[in-house]
Amino acid sequence: MLRAFSSCFLLFILTLITVPAAAGATEFVFNGFQAGGLILNGAAEIEVTGLLRLTNATNQEFSHAFYPTPFPFLNSSGEPSSFSTSFVFAIVPHYTEISSEGLAFAISPTPNLYSTLPSQFLGLFNLSSNGQPTNHIVAVELDTIENREFDDINDNHVGINLNSLTSVVAAPASYAQSSSLFRNLSLISSQTMRVWAEYDAKKMEFNVTLAPFSSPKPFLPLMSYTINLSSVLLSEMYVGFSSSTGAAAGSHYILGWSFSLNGREAELLASNLPSLLELPDDKKRKKAILFWFPVTIIVFLVMVLGSLFLVFKQRRRLAEAAEEWETEYGLQRLSYRDLHKATRGFSVENLLGNGGFGEVYKGVLSKSKQEIAVKRISHDSRQGMKEFIAEIATIGRLRHRNLVQLHGYTRSQGQLILVYDFMPNGSLDHYLFNRVEQSLTWTQRFNIIKGIAAGLLYLHEEWEQVVLHRDIKASNVLLDADFNGKLGDFGLARLHDRGSMAETTRVVGTLGYLAPELSRTGKSTTSSDVFAFGAFLLEVACGKKPVEFKTTGVELVLVDWVLEFMERGELIEARDRRLGNTFVVKEMEMVLSLGLMCSSPAAVARPRMRQVVQYLEGELSIPALTEEDLLIFHSGSMKKRLLGDASLSGSGDGTVAAIGSSGWDHGAGLSLFGR
Ligand SMILES: *[C@@H]1O[C@H](CO)[C@@H](O)[C@H](O)[C@H]1NC(C)=O
Ligand SMILES: *[C@@H]1O[C@H](CO)[C@@H](O)[C@H](O)[C@H]1NC(C)=O
Ligand SMILES: *[C@@H]1O[C@H](CO)[C@@H](O)[C@H](O)[C@H]1NC(C)=O
Ligand SMILES: *[C@@H]1O[C@H](CO)[C@@H](O)[C@H](O)[C@H]1NC(C)=O
Ligand SMILES: *[C@@H]1O[C@H](CO)[C@@H](O)[C@H](O)[C@H]1NC(C)=O
Ligand SMILES: *[C@@H]1O[C@H](CO)[C@@H](O)[C@H](O)[C@H]1NC(C)=O
Numbered sequence: 001m002l003r004a005f006s007s008c009f010l011l012f013i014l015t016l017i018t019v020p021a022a023a024g025a026t027e028f029v030f031n032g033f034q035a036g037g038l039i040l041n042g043a044a045e046i047e048v049t050g051l052l053r054l055t056n057a058t059n060q061e062f063s064h065a066f067y068p069t070p071f072p073f074l075n076s077s078g079e080p081s082s083f084s085t086s087f088v089f090a091i092v093p094h095y096t097e098i099s100s101e102g103l104a105f106a107i108s109p110t111p112n113l114y115s116t117l118p119s120q121f122l123g124l125f126n127l128s129s130n131g132q133p134t135n136h137i138v139a140v141e142l143d144t145i146e147n148r149e150f151d152d153i154n155d156n157h158v159g160i161n162l163n164s165l166t167s168v169v170a171a172p173a174s175y176a177q178s179s180s181l182f183r184n185l186s187l188i189s190s191q192t193m194r195v196w197a198e199y200d201a202k203k204m205e206f207n208v209t210l211a212p213f214s215s216p217k218p219f220l221p222l223m224s225y226t227i228n229l230s231s232v233l234l235s236e237m238y239v240g241f242s243s244s245t246g247a248a249a250g251s252h253y254i255l256g257w258s259f260s261l262n263g264r265e266a267e268l269l270a271s272n273l274p275s276l277l278e279l280p281d282d283k284k285r286k287k288a289i290l291f292w293f294p295v296t297i298i299v300f301l302v303m304v305l306g307s308l309f310l311v312f313k314q315r316r317r318l319a320e321a322a323e324e325w326e327t328e329y330g331l332q333r334l335s336y337r338d339l340h341k342a343t344r345g346f347s348v349e350n351l352l353g354n355g356g357f358g359e360v361y362k363g364v365l366s367k368s369k370q371e372i373a374v375k376r377i378s379h380d381s382r383q384g385m386k387e388f389i390a391e392i393a394t395i396g397r398l399r400h401r402n403l404v405q406l407h408g409y410t411r412s413q414g415q416l417i418l419v420y421d422f423m424p425n426g427s428l429d430h431y432l433f434n435r436v437e438q439s440l441t442w443t444q445r446f447n448i449i450k451g452i453a454a455g456l457l458y459l460h461e462e463w464e465q466v467v468l469h470r471d472i473k474a475s476n477v478l479l480d481a482d483f484n485g486k487l488g489d490f491g492l493a494r495l496h497d498r499g500s501m502a503e504t505t506r507v508v509g510t511l512g513y514l515a516p517e518l519s520r521t522g523k524s525t526t527s528s529d530v531f532a533f534g535a536f537l538l539e540v541a542c543g544k545k546p547v548e549f550k551t552t553g554v555e556l557v558l559v560d561w562v563l564e565f566m567e568r569g570e571l572i573e574a575r576d577r578r579l580g581n582t583f584v585v586k587e588m589e590m591v592l593s594l595g596l597m598c599s600s601p602a603a604v605a606r607p608r609m610r611q612v613v614q615y616l617e618g619e620l621s622i623p624a625l626t627e628e629d630l631l632i633f634h635s636g637s638m639k640k641r642l643l644g645d646a647s648l649s650g651s652g653d654g655t656v657a658a659i660g661s662s663g664w665d666h667g668a669g670l671s672l673f674g675r
Pocket of ligand 4: 172184564
């Protein structure tokens, strides 16, 4: 009897705990989440407090969390169902005020959106799937970055997306206080907010509403959009969230979520939701102070002693970290403490940028007052570190006025820190592509081109070993106080090889600068560097990126575009219009033709850097492209390759990895460390 009773009781408790739906149910509510309640992938995690954390403190990351059973979004006669959902979320950026992409509520045919991209793709789509009607994805995006290619309205908006990252309707994050007054909200404020998304299938009305969690539901939605969803929805679809971080990291949290098909979603219980941060209110705080004051003092003392101990230990540890082999290479090993101090503790104010390999900070050495740029790369593979430091040391021995000088390095806690000369005018791409007031004059541009050519010639032919750059592009060209160009980041592409993928060989470079043979052979050569240099010449002369993307796919392939001008006999018209009439016709024509010559799909047709410099200095004149050259161009058209090559997979910043077939053993004598 007692046993029967207790098992009954147990059953009762169990039914209480498993609130979310049994089969056939059409609604669920999560006031906080439990492990196992959702299908998670990527960085998504359910914390012990019941918070669903979609992304963590890693950048270029995406994640998905979907309800495990699908719902019939179309009924048997193919009519869409109505639905309503509401969820409470918070976006906590890693660096205050620096956006980390966004998150989206998504209705999807599958909970496993594996081949999608992070960053602006929100973990929902990739380059080729974006915009395709075969996606069958309905999403409500909370987007904190303005991506022009997707026609985003600003960097803080809510939008309805159908199969594409270009929203069908979007509005700045805000909520109605009266019919004429909308109050703005900042999505990245770490504040908890709530979204309602409701679709009435009869009226074909899709409403999205946003409000701070502490406010009641506004009587007016933020957006109301009329749409027949019958072609987007399928008879079985999953509901959930997709989220991504971009250049900067940030955490995207969901605190509670309620959903109903063909009905009104259940209310979320504010008191049952996990809390994001325990902020005591003022009353509690006063009481707390009385109690905590003596406790704080004791804790403080313990902490001071503790940190003294830690500092002492850390110093010893740092002193020990220099291994024997490191002293062999003779490159200056700087102290982590000095760099920490120089960059004011790697503070956000000192952050200059977030490159492909890591963050770059400005610093001032306290003793010499010398300005430096400090690149911090996280690198957790201990294996390969020795080889890499050897390479770094080799790079440190390179000296040329058109190369950014590496001064030294240090290692600390899985991070590799490189110290370079500080370049007050930043990177060249900023002047070419951003709509800055001050564009560069032709004289400056031509001077930069000649400088970079000289720097590359030094790497390829004038130093004791052949050094490949592997990632030549405008954003790797830095400008000193007098706008002289200097090549940066050389050799670092190899770190990427090592750190991220030990098994497969990856050719790392940037879309549009990768020579066609690279994706086949995986071997970088001086000739693939020349190819990238060609793309660089064209971007400097035309003020356009080598490949421009639009929602519909590839918008402009610069080589093909310039080629068309050449074939029409008006090559000079391809120039950057912002130059006006202040340019030298002969030089412009030469740079454009040289750019084409270096961009030849056939490696043998490209000049060597020695010749490139002779052309630029006017010691040789450039031969005209022959019929045969043109044929080669047309058969190897970059646009065709971009659209057709399945081995290309992109990531948010346009960095592309092509899987090659061979290992790191690059052609003899061609690689810096050819072994
Ligand atoms: C974040 O999640 C990713 C993917 O699961 C994982 O590789 C990474 O180590 C996590 N980072 C942190 C800081 O937890
Ligand atoms: C499907 O839904 C439509 C509109 O909601 C309704 O008129 C129709 O009767 C439904 N069909 C079936 C087979 O349930
Ligand atoms: C893009 O996504 C689609 C659909 O999810 C997938 O079939 C395709 O393989 C993906 N493409 C790449 C290049 O990852
Ligand atoms: C609210 O945000 C929009 C878009 O960012 C802006 O145009 C508007 O001026 C803001 N309104 C207020 C009151 O700040
Ligand atoms: C959408 O908002 C409008 C305007 O407030 C309202 O009349 C309508 O009932 C809402 N529709 C849904 C599906 O919530
Ligand atoms: C929605 O579109 C489908 C197919 O185009 C059509 O059969 C259906 O009648 C439309 N629904 C309404 C409510 O107009």
